[in-house]
Amino acid sequence: MDKSWIDVEDIHSQEYITGFRKFLEFATKNWTDKSKIYCSCIRCRNRYLRSVRDVNDHCLFEGFHKPYKNWVYHGEAYASLQENQNDQFVIHSDSGDDTVGMLEDAMGIHIDRVDENQTSGDPRDQLPKPNEETIRFLKLLENAEK
Secondary structure, eight states: OOOGGGGOSOTTSHHHHHHHHHHHHHHHHTOSOTTEEEOOBTTTTTOSEEEHHHHHHHHHHTOBOTTOOSOGGGTOOOOSEEEOTTSOEEEOOOSOOOHHHHHHHHHTOOOOOOOTTOOSSOGGGGSOOOOHHHHHHHHHHHHHHO
């Protein structure tokens, strides 16, 4: 599947929106619970299960988490065990299930998931600064929740 849309800077472009819609279709097709999936926006970074509508809104208003190109939290399989450059082992599951996610949900915890392409350091340093439209939207959302 073409993932070049992830690197498109203009999240309001037709290329980005079309690519994201295909991702959403893939994610819901490959997930057991069709009502909630992991949110891949730049804020949530696959840490939280959200409704498909919320994931849609987050990714179209906030943007998609650019390092997330191997969609393992949405049903895409990958290799078994690799050693990365820092001599740390990363365990990969090719089964397509989300046992870790189910355990996190059962225990009421959510662990930050690390993407292979993500660099070390403070993850907030990697996030782009929100534009004025996004800031206004977040303030409206915050006020609506009060």
